[in-house]
Each structure stands twice: as C-alpha cells, then as structure tokens.
Amino acid sequence: MFTLEKRPNPSRFWTVATPVLAVVLTMIAGGIMFAMLGKDPVAAIRTIFWDPLFDPQFASYSRPQLLVKAGPLILIAIGLSLGFRAGIWNIGAEGQYIMGAIFGAAVGLAFYPDEHWFILPLMVLAGAFGGWLWAMIPAILRTRFRTNEILVSLLLVYVAQSILSSMALGALRNPEGGGFPGSRNLSQYPAAANLELVAGTGMHWGVVAAFMAVIAAYVLLQRHILGFHIRLAGQAPRAARFAGVNPDRLVLLCFGVSGALAGLAGLFEVAGPAGQISIDFASGYGFTAIIVAFLGRLNPIGILLAGLLMALTYIGGELAQFMLGLPSAAIQAFQGMLLFFLLAVDLLTNYRIRWAFGRAAG
C-alpha cells in the first residue's frame, strides 16, 4: 500500500509539473472516451489541441479567436484571484459582467448616432462602474450585516440576468428592430465599437486590458504591501489582523477590483465580439473564470496560460464537434476531465506519496 505524507513546503517542481501532467492525463482519458464513441482518438485530440493553432485551413482565423475567447476569462479571473487568495469568495462575477455590459452599452446607446472620440472611453468607465456597483452589494452586506458573500454574490447573478432580459426587451431595445428583443449593434456604431486594433490579430481593447491586468496583479502581489496583506489574510487570518490588516476594507477592495474587472470584460464583450445587449448575452464567462483562476493556481501568469488553454479547448472542441461529429456533451465531459485531473494531481504539490510495504504505521 502507499501512504500520503504532507510536504513541509509545497513542491516547486510539482507546482509547475502538475498542470502539464493533468493535460497529458486528460488527453489519455479523453482519448479513451472518444474511442468508445467510435471516433479516432488521435484525430480528436489533434483537432482540439493542434488544428486551432496550426491547421492551414483554420489557424489564421482561430488563433486570433483564441485571444478573443481568452481575454474576458483572464480579465475576470485575475480579479477573482485576488479575493480568492484572501479567502474572499466572489462567485457572482457573471452578474458583474452582465451589469458592466448593461451600464457601458447604455452609455454608448445614449449617444447614438453621434460621433465623439470620448464615447468609448466613457463606456469603459461606465462598464467598470457597473461591475463595481454590483459587487458592492454582497461586499457591503457582508461587512455591515455579516451575510455570506458566496450566496449573495451568486444569487445576484440571477437578478442581473433578469435585468438583462428586461433591458433587451425594454429600455435598450433597438427601436429599428421590428419589436424583436436586443439592442442596436454597438460593433456597427464606430464611436462605440471595440474593434480589432490590428486586423486579423484578435487584439481588441479587452485583450489589452487583460494583459495589463496580468502585469498589474503580478506587481501587486509581488511588490506591494497590499498584495502582501491579501496573501497574509488568506494564509493566516489571525496574523493578518495583528499585522494591522482591516478585514472589512479588504473585502470591499477585493470585491471592488474583481467587480470592476468583470464589468470591464462585459463592456468590451458587448461593444466588440457580442455586439449587442440581448437576452442571451451572458455566456458563462463569469463562471468559467472561476475555473480559470484555480486552473492558473491563483497566480497571474498561471491565469494567463490557463485562460489560453481553456479558450483552446473551447475553440478546438467546436472544431472537433462538426469536423468529426462529436456530440457537444463529449466536449463538455472532456473539459470537465481537465479540471478533475488538475485538482486531483494537485495532491502531489502538497503531499509526497510513500510506498509502505510491510512497514507498520508508526
């Protein structure tokens, strides 16, 4: 038999190696699943991981799309990771994402059809404000009334979705849309459009913001006293209090930052790739970002890579679906495996496996 022995410190080697091991294990288990579905496992894995990046037919389109898909995930996950490190659980990024989009789009639509240079910057501010505002509800309820921020932030997602439906059908509905739900298409309104900055690269302002957030978070956590407080609050709450960290202030700050970043992601999405406020605008980025945050070990660089990997499985998964006729449920199961293996092999970071033949336990 074997036993687990806790490492005195997390293994540096396994911290880096486990994500790679998890991807390899996912490929093996996923390959077995695809084979059981009667598909060529090698072709399926290649279509998911290789074709979006290097296939001559698709790569020139899907490589930029990788950034488009990963941008909002990274931006939201960076914000969430700060709170998660401090033991502050904002599960409602999806709602903050929606509210950011609504606030930002409303500002843009208010100016339609005028052309001013300041419209998009103003929308960016409004988007961040919308997300921040929505995040302040669970934050203030927690600091004032000690409510559970996990529940409140999660339930506010559903409130935000209802507001989104109401906006798509009412206040923000396209007056020239023949009574159909959905706002005007912002990506077709030049002053408000968040378009590709360089054609064919997929880089829009949201992707730029995501990269900036990665750098800022890295610097904050490594070099700034606030980053130290965040880490301390998560690892040793009592010690943090002795060190003069004000827990309520930290809750407000972490919720504020993650809400504002989620709101920004929503704004960049509604003004760019999605184009309009519609009933189905919310596509689950806020929830997927939680996975990305943990996949990336709550580390800014890790989140960057995790976001890109997640985007790759989405885009490659879509390709595999219609090129090989795989059911979409199989792709979702495949993505689930990735997370499962990642969390499972995480054990190796904190524990050592010892083979204990014939030795009596101490």
Added chain:
Amino acid sequence: MHRRSLLTSAAAFGLGLSLATGAFAQMDKVKACFVYVGPINDGGWTQQHHAGATAVAETYGDKVEMVYQENVPEGADAERVLTQMALSGCNIVFATSFGFMDATNAVAAKFPNVMFEHATGYKREHPNVSTYNARFYEGRAVIGTIAGLMTKSNKIGYIASFPIPEVIMGINAAYLAAKKVNPDATMNVIWAYTWYDPAKEADAAKAMIEQGVDVIMQHTDSTAPMAEMAKTPGIIGFGQATDMADYKPTPRVSSIIDNWAPYYIKRVGEMLDGTYTQGDAWEGIAGGEVQIGEITGVPDDVKAAAEAVRDGIAAGTLHPFTGPINKQDGSAWLAEGQTAPDGDLLGMNFYVEGIAGDIPK
C-alpha cells in the same frame, strides 16, 4: 439624417440587384451545414431542425455531406462557429435560431460564395443571406378552436416565452379562433422568459391550473407542462414543436409540429441544380412546414371543427386574421373582410381586443 436615408436606399438597391443575379452554377456535391442552439434531442425546436437536416442527407445520399453543431450559444460564439463552418468548406449554412441573426449576416459578408440561411430572422444584409420561417400562427388558430370548444371554465392559459412578434402573433391567433367558437373564452398569459426551462414551464402550468384554467397552450419547448397537466384529470394541452405523443390521448389532444424538411430539401436541391436564389420563405400548413398532430381525446364534433379550420387554412379560404379586428385599446386594425398583411404580423406588438393584461415592455 440625409446621410442615413441615402445609405438605406443604397442598401435596398444592392439587395434588389443581388436578387436579380442570385443564380449559381450546378454543383455535383453540396456540403450542407446546420448550426443548432440546443441539443439535437431537446424534444422540441432543435430536434425538429435536425430531423429536417437528416431528411436532406437521406434524400440526396452521396450528393450531400451534412454536418451540424449543436448547443451553440448565441452571440460571439455563434459568429466563430459560423466562420469555422465556412472555412471548412460548407456551401450552405443553416443558422437555426433567431439569436444567430447578426452573427449570420456578419459572417456572410466575409464569405460571399457561401450561402447562409437564417431561421426566423428579418435581416438579409448581403446577397448570400436568405431567411425562412413558418406560419405557426396558422396552427395556433386550429388549436385555439379546440381550446374554445373544450374549455368549461372559459379560462384558456398560454405559457408564452418572450414578448416578440412571433409569440404575440400566436397568442392573438389562438384567442381569435377560440373567441369565434366561444365568445366567453378568456386568455390568461404567463410570460416564462425562456424557450426551454422545464421547471419554470411546470410552475407556470401549475399556477394556471390553480387559477381555474383548464386548457393550456405553450410556446415553450419542454413537455414539463404536459406532465403537470397529466396530474389533474380534465386539463388538456397541445404539443409544441414536436407531437409530444407520449401524452396521448390526453392531456395532449393535438399539437403543432415544426416540419423543416420540405424547405431544407428544396433549398439544398436548388444548390445542386443551380437554381438557388436569395429568398425570404414563410410557409405554413399548405406548404407542410406546419403540421397539426393527430387530434385525440376530444368529441367528434370538436375534432371536425378543428379539422375544418385546418383544411380551410390549407386551401387558402380561411385566414386566421380576418377583419373586423380591433386592437386591445379599441382602435381599428383590420376592416370587415380584410386579412392581415404579413408586415403587420411580423412586427406585431399589440394584443387584439378582448385579451386582458399588458405585453411586458
């Protein structure tokens, strides 16, 4: 203002030009691609589109390669899926949900040689975008007739999805048909704000039954309302999108079945023989796109009355919206004998006179 109206007329001109030159060369093999918003076994909307796609593959055999992608979210993801399909060599792409509208038009601009067909939308911004829909309101008139004759409490329930013209049109058609055979019939609408959510739909059905509603129509896709109705004897309802035959003979007494196969077979056939042109199709009972499921569990005279409505619509002698009809606020809409123009129906945002309640804004 001047500039905008100029652009509109330029666009209209472009459209006219493209319609005139829309024919293509014959093709030996067509790759037909389908994009679905739900899973192919959803028991409703997507399942029926997939049945149509399967019929295309069966009809043309080797001459057609059919591929599909299910569960595609509306918005940015749809645009990517459509682009990847065009890149993979699809000749014709069917985008089968209203929410794919802007994405379809955006991708069509980039691939002028790929034909795009968008279900239930109204935007044809490029010469290679066609739209198609079915006159489901015709089916509503048939089941509305059954509802009006069968209700004892004179309370007909309607589980509505979203307040868009398509749905409002159905409520009005059903109410007008019911009122014609039963002047005391009332319509009780619940807005579910979903196309498919079994729990919400079941709740809506339950609430209606508690309020004394004994006939329930649904513009949502799940069978959950049926399961709810089956618990209380005497409550009847109608299948939506599919036949929902599991609930025969009651509570399901008939159904409105979406049948996209004739349209899909026709369009892909036109690609093969080179007669394909841009179009805007809106067929109903007569064209086979809307089918009425077998009428079960009702007295023979009710069945006969409903079939008479169905056959009258198919023959073109009966239009579900024939004047005199007033709007809910009492203002005149259609004069005596006048039938509703398609444009009025496609933009319908009002209840007809006699329906209580407001359309949510």
